[in-house]
Amino acid sequence: MMDYLRSHLSAKLFLSYLAIITISFLVVVVVGQLGAPTAFNRHLAQMGRMMGGGMMGGPGQGFGQGFGQNGVMQQLYSDFRASFNEALMYAVFAAIVVSVIVSVVISRGVVSPLRAVMNASQRIADGHYDERVKVQGSDELSQLAARFNQMAEKLEQIETMRLRLIGDVSHELRTPLTAIQGSMEGLMDGVLPATQETYRDLYSEADRLNRLVDDLQELSRVEAGAYPLDIQPVNVSTLTQTVAKRLGSQFESKRISLDFKLDPDLPPLLADEDRAVQVLTNLVGNALRYTPEGGAVTVSVTKQSSEIEFAVHDTGIGISPEHLPHIFDRFYRVDKSRSRRAGGGSGIGLTIARALVEAQGGRIWVESDGEGQGSTFTFTLPLAKVNKTIML
Ligand SMILES: Nc1ncnc2c1ncn2[C@@H]1O[C@H](COP(=O)(O)OP(=O)(O)OP(=O)(O)O)[C@@H](O)[C@H]1O
Numbered sequence: 001m002m003d004y005l006r007s008h009l010s011a012k013l014f015l016s017y018l019a020i021i022t023i024s025f026l027v028v029v030v031v032g033q034l035g036a037p038t039a040f041n042r043h044l045a046q047m048g049r050m051m052g053g054g055m056m057g058g059p060g061q062g063f064g065q066g067f068g069q070n071g072v073m074q075q076l077y078s079d080f081r082a083s084f085n086e087a088l089m090y091a092v093f094a095a096i097v098v099s100v101i102v103s104v105v106i107s108r109g110v111v112s113p114l115r116a117v118m119n120a121s122q123r124i125a126d127g128h129y130d131e132r133v134k135v136q137g138s139d140e141l142s143q144l145a146a147r148f149n150q151m152a153e154k155l156e157q158i159e160t161m162r163l164r165l166i167g168d169v170s171h172e173l174r175t176p177l178t179a180i181q182g183s184m185e186g187l188m189d190g191v192l193p194a195t196q197e198t199y200r201d202l203y204s205e206a207d208r209l210n211r212l213v214d215d216l217q218e219l220s221r222v223e224a225g226a227y228p229l230d231i232q233p234v235n236v237s238t239l240t241q242t243v244a245k246r247l248g249s250q251f252e253s254k255r256i257s258l259d260f261k262l263d264p265d266l267p268p269l270l271a272d273e274d275r276a277v278q279v280l281t282n283l284v285g286n287a288l289r290y291t292p293e294g295g296a297v298t299v300s301v302t303k304q305s306s307e308i309e310f311a312v313h314d315t316g317i318g319i320s321p322e323h324l325p326h327i328f329d330r331f332y333r334v335d336k337s338r339s340r341r342a343g344g345g346s347g348i349g350l351t352i353a354r355a356l357v358e359a360q361g362g363r364i365w366v367e368s369d370g371e372g373q374g375s376t377f378t379f380t381l382p383l384a385k386v387n388k389t390i391m392l
């Protein structure tokens with residue numbers, strides 16, 4: 001019994017209602033019993049005054065005294081008392097029945113939303129991430145249900161992402177592994193000649209695997225936010241010069257021009273310099289990779305109201321409209337075979353870039369007029385506010 005009580009909120013609520021009701025009835029009974037004689041006496045005295053006195057003594061006279069002089073009155077009083085007690089008993093009984101029913105209904109009403117949340121959380125723990133509870137009203141219990149649903153939705157998203165990631169990663173790993181396995185088999189069977197070229201192909205597949213694993217590691221760190229951001233005022237031209245130095249020779253050897261157009265007197269950014277360089281390098285690197293020889297890449301840096309905008313424009317292969325919404329998705333490549341030939345991109349670079357830009361309070365997007373029309377990748381980073389600069 002005690003165990004049942006301890007583990008059932010509805011039983012506790014019911015008992016607490018019952019305790020309040022019992023105490024109220026006790027008070028009613030005691031006050032009724034104590035107050036009835038005085039009230040009876042007062043009313044009789046009033047009646048006596050109205051009837052001309054005499055019968056029950058003067059006003060204010062005690063009823064015991066009044067009744068002592070008159071046996072009829074004593075009988076009347078004891079009849080009154082009996083009928084008062086009887087009525088009180090019926091009233092108490094009816095009130096107890098009604099209040100027990102009401103308290104059972106109320107305690108169930110309070111407990112049932114909690115029970116719904118409890119059952120739903122059990123189903124989620126069992127792996128049914130689509131479970132939700134019904135939200136009715138706007139009290140604290142309904143808010144609890146709404147928050148619970150939010151949490152369930154987040155868990156469902158994470159689970160979907162996890163499953164997709166496992167699927168994507170195994171798919172991505174399988175391609176180079178199958179190539180390595182095929183070449184090894186060919187070598188063992190003597191079908192494939194053991195030439196420098198075969199070994200070079202094998203090496204490049206292994207290298208691709210290596211880069212993929214590195215990229216995945218970086219992606220998981222970035223997506224989980226598990227990397228420190230050293231946010232400080234950053235000079236824009238230092239940032240662009242670093243990128244130009246890093247990629248300049250590759251542009252020269254592919255005979256693609258690389259130009260930087262910076263607004264004069266650009267104020268400093270508020271960003272993690274290394275991460276900002278990483279994003280810009282990524283976009284300029286893509287522009288280099290997806291622009292044929294003789295093309296041009298231009299990086300324009302402009303000041304907007306509260307941010308700095310970096311636009312990387314190329315005259316390369318462009319992106320058709322159906323691909324544009326997915327270009328930042330993990331492992332998304334417009335043309336997988338071309339990506340592999342053109343240096344083995346794994347489609348993670350832009351996903352990492354977006355996560356880094358958003359973590360620094362910026363936005364990133366792409367525009368292209370279609371295939372062969374070139375593309376423009378733009379991202380923003382917040383300006384360093386004057387007072388923040390002084391504080392830093
Ligand atoms: N400047 C660009 N012009 C045309 N297509 C582009 C450009 N930049 C990216 N893309 C397309 O977007 C896809 C995704 O780019 P992302 O940088 O994420 O991956 P990747 O370059 O293929 O590989 P990596 O993970 O090595 O960067 C590319 O495969 C390519 O199809």
Ligand SMILES: [Mg+2]
Nearest residue numbers: 286345349350
């Ligand atoms: Mg890339």
